[in-house]
Amino acid sequence: MIRIEFWGQLKELVKYDAKKIIKQSKQKIVFDYPITRRASIKDIIEALGVPHTEVGEIKNGQKKIDFKYIVSSKANISVFPHEIPLNPNNYLFEEPIEEYKFITDVNVGKLTKYIRLLGFDCAYHWTWDDDKIADIAYSEKRILLTKDVQLLKRKKVLWGKLVKSSNPIEQLQEIVTFFGLKIAKDTNKILSRCLICNEKLLEVSKQEVIHRLAPKTKKYFNKFSLCPKCNKIYWAGSHVDKMKNILNSLKIFIK
Numbered sequence: 001m002i003r004i005e006f007w008g009q010l011k012e013l014v015k016y017d018a019k020k021i022i023k024q025s026k027q028k029i030v031f032d033y034p035i036t037r038r039a040s041i042k043d044i045i046e047a048l049g050v051p052h053t054e055v056g057e058i059k060n061g062q063k064k065i066d067f068k069y070i071v072s073s074k075a076n077i078s079v080f081p082h083e084i085p086l087n088p089n090n091y092l093f094e095e096p097i098e099e100y101k102f103i104t105d106v107n108v109g110k111l112t113k114y115i116r117l118l119g120f121d122c123a124y125h126w127t128w129d130d131d132k133i134a135d136i137a138y139s140e141k142r143i144l145l146t147k148d149v150q151l152l153k154r155k156k157v158l159w160g161k162l163v164k165s166s167n168p169i170e171q172l173q174e175i176v177t178f179f180g181l182k183i184a185k186d187t188n189k190i191l192s193r194c195l196i197c198n199e200k201l202l203e204v205s206k207q208e209v210i211h212r213l214a215p216k217t218k219k220y221f222n223k224f225s226l227c228p229k230c231n232k233i234y235w236a237g238s239h240v241d242k243m244k245n246i247l248n249s250l251k252i253f254i255k
């Protein structure tokens, strides 16, 4: 039997017999857990419902341990969530996060466009199944954003974030806060990426696209960019102002 406690938001993820809970407070949930086989702390934490991606620190007593730690009976384990914003070099990661590149699944499909709108690389396709998503996350070193707890438990998922809200703007807020994403106000990062296919946009002259523009666009706009993949033309129209307002309210810009 080990004594185990989960702190912060992690306690909401724990699936365990409520009758066996020893202590439950705003900060943590505490219970005893029988060890019936040789198991790493990672296996135990995930068996209790918490994906490895959500864990920021584990201790046995006062001693920091990692996921490979083999738990003996009488251990006194504390499991903590990530600090916010996330430390990209967290010691529990198999490798540090070098770039904030994402992958989303259908459960948070609408979030994809908002992330791309910020100029961040976010892979998504509605036909991808869980195997494919895990493979891409692993091979392209992407951070998985999903509402699917089981998908986050996969070994190939090196980093991820369980998204809570079902509203895409609130989801964006969660991601921005959790990863501490910041974009300078004076950069052109907004609208630097195709919202449909994730490709980096190419700047084009008005002359190159003028034959495809509606009369009003032709009259009021002079800067254009083009997606090299789907050929869609982008310009800073009213929807961009609307988006900038949303982003301002998310405090996403550096002052």
Ligand SMILES: [Zn+2]
Residues within 6 Å of the ligand: 194, 195, 196, 197, 198, 199, 227, 228, 229, 230, 231, 232
């Ligand atoms: Zn495109």
